Amino acid sequence: MSSQAMYTRFERLWHWSQAGLIIFLLLTGFEVHGSYTLFGFGKAVALHRLAAWALIGLWILAWFWHLTTGEWKQYIPSTPERILAQTRYYAFGIFQGKPHPFHKDKQHKLNPLQSLTYLSLHVLIGPAIWISGLFYLFSAQWQHSATFAWLPLSVVAIVHTAAAFLTLAFLIAHVYLALTMDEKPFASLRAMITGNEPAD
Amino acid sequence: MKRLTGISLLIGAFLLTPTAQTAAQDNISTADHSRFRALQKNFSSGPEVTAACLKCHTEAADQLHKTTHWTWAFDNPLTGQTLGKKNVINNFCVATASNWSRCTSCHIGYGWEDAGFDLSSQENVDCLVCHDTTGTYKKFPTDAGHPNYVPKEWPVGSGNIRQPPDLTAVAQSVGSPARENCGACHFYGGGGDGVKHGDLDSSMAQPDKALDVHMDADGLNFACQTCHTTGGHEIAGSRYTTKATDTRGVVVPGQPDQNRATCESCHSQTPHKGMKAARLNAHTDTVACETCHIPEFARGGRKTKMWWDWSTAGKKDENGKPLVVTDSEGYATYDAKKGDFIWEDNVIPEYHWYNGEINYTLLGDKVDPDGLVQINSIGGAPGDPDSRIWPFKVMRGKQPIDAKNLVFGVPHVYGNDDTSFWKNFKWDEALEVGMAERGLTYSGEHAFVETEYYWPITHMVAPADAALGCSDCHNRNGRLQNISGVYIPAQSHYPWLDRLGWLAVLGTLGGVVGHGGVRLLAARRRKGGQKS
Numbered sequence: 038m039s040s041q042a043m044y045t046r047f048e049r050l051w052h053w054s055q056a057g058l059i060i061f062l063l064l065t066g067f068e069v070h071g072s073y074t075l076f077g078f079g080k081a082v083a084l085h086r087l088a089a090w091a092l093i094g095l096w097i098l099a100w101f102w103h104l105t106t107g108e109w110k111q112y113i114p115s116t117p118e119r120i121l122a123q124t125r126y127y128a129f130g131i132f133q134g135k136p137h138p139f140h141k142d143k144q145h146k147l148n149p150l151q152s153l154t155y156l157s158l159h160v161l162i163g164p165a166i167w168i169s170g171l172f173y174l175f176s177a178q179w180q181h182s183a184t185f186a187w188l189p190l191s192v193v194a195i196v197h198t199a200a201a202f203l204t205l206a207f208l209i210a211h212v213y214l215a216l217t218m219d220e221k222p223f224a225s226l227r228a229m230i231t232g233n234e235p236a237d
Numbered sequence: 238m239k240r241l242t243g244i245s246l247l248i249g250a251f252l253l254t255p256t257a258q259t260a261a262q263d264n265i266s267t268a269d270h271s272r273f274r275a276l277q278k279n280f281s282s283g284p285e286v287t288a289a290c291l292k293c294h295t296e297a298a299d300q301l302h303k304t305t306h307w308t309w310a311f312d313n314p315l316t317g318q319t320l321g322k323k324n325v326i327n328n329f330c331v332a333t334a335s336n337w338s339r340c341t342s343c344h345i346g347y348g349w350e351d352a353g354f355d356l357s358s359q360e361n362v363d364c365l366v367c368h369d370t371t372g373t374y375k376k377f378p379t380d381a382g383h384p385n386y387v388p389k390e391w392p393v394g395s396g397n398i399r400q401p402p403d404l405t406a407v408a409q410s411v412g413s414p415a416r417e418n419c420g421a422c423h424f425y426g427g428g429g430d431g432v433k434h435g436d437l438d439s440s441m442a443q444p445d446k447a448l449d450v451h452m453d454a455d456g457l458n459f460a461c462q463t464c465h466t467t468g469g470h471e472i473a474g475s476r477y478t479t480k481a482t483d484t485r486g487v488v489v490p491g492q493p494d495q496n497r498a499t500c501e502s503c504h505s506q507t508p509h510k511g512m513k514a515a516r517l518n519a520h521t522d523t524v525a526c527e528t529c530h531i532p533e534f535a536r537g538g539r540k541t542k543m544w545w546d547w548s549t550a551g552k553k554d555e556n557g558k559p560l561v562v563t564d565s566e567g568y569a570t571y572d573a574k575k576g577d578f579i580w581e582d583n584v585i586p587e588y589h590w591y592n593g594e595i596n597y598t599l600l601g602d603k604v605d606p607d608g609l610v611q612i613n614s615i616g617g618a619p620g621d622p623d624s625r626i627w628p629f630k631v632m633r634g635k636q637p638i639d640a641k642n643l644v645f646g647v648p649h650v651y652g653n654d655d656t657s658f659w660k661n662f663k664w665d666e667a668l669e670v671g672m673a674e675r676g677l678t679y680s681g682e683h684a685f686v687e688t689e690y691y692w693p694i695t696h697m698v699a700p701a702d703a704a705l706g707c708s709d710c711h712n713r714n715g716r717l718q719n720i721s722g723v724y725i726p727a728q729s730h731y732p733w734l735d736r737l738g739w740l741a742v743l744g745t746l747g748g749v750v751g752h753g754g755v756r757l758l759a760a761r762r763r764k765g766g767q768k769s
Binding site: 209 | 763
């Protein structure tokens, strides 16, 4: 069986450490939100804060990597026709056993729907999470200042929590798509671990 | 190592610094009162001792005459109300008027037997109740502030005989007040040990560190006046004018206001050290120190009264004697003279926004006979820079009102006469006499209303490691559930956000499962189709 190089070492490191951090942040975050008791509030806050700083550090590296390697171009939205074609595939074609409308290779890691999804993840949910998160983290410093009199902590918490819910929803869809959409079973998963994707 | 030396230096400095308590033992006083000629005589009464004191301490009586301790009257500059024991109505023994010689056993004077007491008398100031260091000087409970001068039975009918104090010995050993001196009245407010305050009872005379980190008898050993700073017999830190927050910073010499009756006056607004310091110090903008550092009150092994229902008073037992019911621990849960009680210890306070302003429902103010009457109501609001979330003991109970005039009743409870409630158990007579004493005409009809009285909790400060932890409040069922206007992570939440959020998550999960299921079915059908 032949295979082709798909993900660089950095990409794989980024993906898995980000996955771990996000899952851990969701776990501690929903405890801080009051959904359950696991570590105890004080400890959950401390762990959440640590993981958050780690994720911010990772994002800085990832942005740097994307910009210097030109990989950011993978997120440029496709034409509406191509996005529609991919949507039609998920909605109908897949049930009829039709082939994937787009081929995946190192230059086209993301299908048109994926690139749109990841773009919105990177430019909408991501910033919403970390901007609201930084405000939350430093609430002691701004809460009583006149500059931020218009911003109650509750609004910061609402934005942060809403973004967390969306992240959790994304995670569920992502795991489903990543594990079950390959022509060769678990090809994407294997590629994300080894770097090489089995080719047809 | 350097740090260790610093700490031991600090501890050394503490040991060398004379505290108020060591002052009370008089080992640093420059005067040996037993050598004073004026005190080397037999005294036959308290006022005689005072006359001797005043020979040297010429201004003392005048100073005391200006204090609430003497006048039992206080003009609250914040609200314009006239307060003080002479004026307020409470939901313990209700009022002092017409019950003078019983109530004034906690007045710093001698002889307040009726409304005509001469408040300008110098010799009737009681120096000894605060300055006795022998522990033998006690005001007799029913003698209007005098100690007993002859052996007397107390409680009446108990067979216990109280010996009179040796006034000469007491006078010759006076010193700075110790916790026991203040406690002689302040531990027993409301008619018994721990009844009134909840954070003050006889366990505070010699507390351990767990009960009060500052007054710890084997540790810092603070006297009351270490925080309730005094000057000219005026004592700082009255509850009537609480400082809900203190932004003066640490009080150092030279500062015009030397009042240390706030936590912040020694600890500042940013007292926390270590890893969590920034986060904890951020709390001081909204939360009073007492809220976390006094996790519970009545922690010293004494219970405090939480409920007092006068409406049930007057029941007789099978022998026709006034009924008294005590629980297994010896606390009276019913007393014919007073009604039903509920006692509690290790009480979790109630929490409210508080800016230090207290408004009283005073005698003569209209009360709603069907509603819950606030004996006092506290000011404060979220977002207000002067307000903090404070812990309170909320005393609740039922007490008599004039049912036609809809004003508080003043019951004449104590007195050896035909109208006092404790002798005759007749409300109308007791109320008529009591209210007349305050210049009110009783309508002849009484009723009982439920009342609430808010007591800010400030004493029984626990050591830092016993303070509340994060999750005591940061929890869906946290302690500050009833606090509004501030977002408390883990406790505050918006049901609409949770509903929408989980809908999105479960919707995605459902979509994924449905999509996968249909794919499986379709694949199976395709396979079946190929076979046939």
